[in-house]
Amino acid sequence: MRNTITILFFLLSINLSAQINFDNYFENKTLRLDYTIGGNSDTSYVFFEQFKEEPFWGGSTKNLVDKFNFGDFRVLVYDSIKTKLIYSRAYSTLFYEWIDIEEAKQLSRSYYESVVMPFPKHEINIQIDMRNKKGEFYKIFEIKLNPNNYFIVKDKQQKYKTKKLHYSGNHNKKLDIVVIPDGYDKSEMKKFHADCKRFIGYFFEVEPFKTHKDKVNFWAVDAISEESGTDIPGKNIWKNTVINTHFYTFGYERYLTTQDIKNVRDIAAYVPYDQIYILVNTPKYGGGGIFNYYNLCSADHKQSGRVFTHEFGHAFAALADEYQYGFETAEEIYDLSVEPWQVNISSLANFEEKWKDLVEKDTPIPTPETKKYKNKVGAFEGAGYVKKKMYRPTVDCKMRSNSTDEFCPVCLRTILDMLMFYAE
Ligand SMILES: [Zn+2]
Structure with missing residues (x-):
């Protein structure tokens, strides 16, 4: 019984998030939030810069809440009493790449960043989350906005055709x-x-x-x-x-x-x-x-x-790069006890949640790079910039080299899912 209630509640909450009526919450134009993110390999801080109104909302009015668990950051937009998530989108940034390089151990620096969302009709709460090395999101910034706030920049752009x-x-x-x-x-x-x-x-x-x-x-x-x-x-x-x-x-x-x-x-x-x-x-x-x-x-x-x-x-x-570049073994840049969040590389920590469903029964995991498996989906060693202990779905893919014009079946499936999220 408890299980049934849990399942029912789970279904209900999915249903609620799927049923956000655009017109109840938003106008068909964009609200942009600009901020500076600063820090180093240990800590990150967010500093508010400005809100800006922009003339078009290019996104879907149907699919408002992000259904993919991708990205190094995500922006979450709630109603004023924070009971309902009305918009979310995940993303990555140059800053997140920078904190992994050697310079970030000696120096703190900042990057200008920006997120967009449909323009709210009522007061909203905006939250920005960042991902830790274990793959979990944690809150780094929160701000309230009343859409009537006269500090929202409304400069018109008229310089270019x-x-x-x-x-x-x-x-x-x-x-x-x-x-x-x-x-x-x-x-x-x-x-x-x-x-x-x-x-x-x-x-x-x-x-x-x-x-x-x-x-x-x-x-x-x-x-x-x-x-x-x-x-x-x-x-x-x-x-x-x-x-x-x-x-x-x-x-x-x-x-x-x-x-x-x-x-x-x-x-x-x-x-x-x-x-x-x-x-x-x-x-x-x-x-x-x-x-x-x-x-x-x-x-x-x-x-x-x-x-x-x-x-x-x-x-x-x-999608991740499926090639090797600069690193010998995966421990140098990945926590191998978890799967990286990118769909097309795997540490094999939990291959079930990756592309195992696309692998034929008689294909061994990891998969040897032999003639027999040349055109098969498996788990081939060498991906995500490292030579060892990180795996990719096929021998070649557009995310691995310029010698092919095709995405592998895993990349292809992800792109198609994303395309359907934006285009009805
Ligand atoms: Zn691929």
């Missing part, structure tokens, strides 16, 4: 990707549009996007840079560009990012969006993708088309 690059319909019912140019000067907007066309072409050649072309909108904001190109600090090249992208993030030459989040968000807000893609006008190999944060890709390297979808795997579906 926008363009529909690929349009399938109402942005509340589609996955909306905004493409922002960086390092295109005023004579290069035509090149930017041609580059967008080329990348959208590559994008729709890859499954599951190929089959679901009608669930995606692509938008462009023609943000013009003073100079052409991007910063390459390791080669002492510096360019004055609109959102200040640069190579050599954390000392990795090919890691292309920007810390100019405030500008990125201000420019993205010209159109409705769920995902931000920054196209960087350079032939140099590189890119970056951080979950629900942003994607970056260089425009003119011969591998750029494949990098474009790989980075999207990170930023859209929170």
Whole structure:
């Protein structure tokens, strides 16, 4: 009996969270919360910066509460008396990557960050949680907001033109990707549009996007840079560009990012969006993708088309890199008593919760990298930057190398689930 009551209560609570009526709580525009996060490898602090109102809500009006347990952070929005969760979204950040590097043991530094949510009709409570190394979330920040507060910034953006690059319909019912140019000067907007066309072409050649072309909108904001190109600090090249992208993030030459989040968000807000893609006008190999944060890709390297979808795997579906890079064994960066939260790598601590359902009965776990299992789903050693004790689903995948144009079945399933969450 007790079990029945527990199950009933469980079903009821799921049901409640699934039935948030958008119009009861929100207006169809965006509330942005900007903050600075500072700290080091031991501690993190959040400092409030500003609230901002933006004209469009690009997200779903149906799927408001995040059903995936991904990301290094999550934002939770409650009603005023904190009895009902009305919106949530998980995400990762550059700061979270930084606290793992050597520098964070000697230095404290800060990063500007930002989260968006639909604009509330009534007072709300916003909470930000961060994940610890055991994979559990804990609260790092909380703030109340009355939507009539006159400090909510309402600056109108009118500097740049926008363009529909690929349009399938109402942005509340589609996955909306905004493409922002960086390092295109005023004579290069035509090149930017041609580059967008080329990348959208590559994008729709890859499954599951190929089959679901009608669930995606692509938008462009023609943000013009003073100079052409991007910063390459390791080669002492510096360019004055609109959102200040640069190579050599954390000392990795090919890691292309920007810390100019405030500008990125201000420019993205010209159109409705769920995902931000920054196209960087350079032939140099590189890119970056951080979950629900942003994607970056260089425009003119011969591998750029494949990098474009790989980075999207990170930023859209929170997929891990399936390759080895710099670390010999998993203990150096993972707690092997738990599974990493990324769906496409496994420590085998609890393989049941990962992709075991996709593995055929006669495939051994771990799986040897032999001809017999070349096209099978298993658990192949070497993933998530480490050579030993971390496993990936197949021999090759877009999240592992640029030699294939396909996501493995685990990555594919996750991307598809996410796509359906955004597009009805
Ligand atoms: Zn994969």
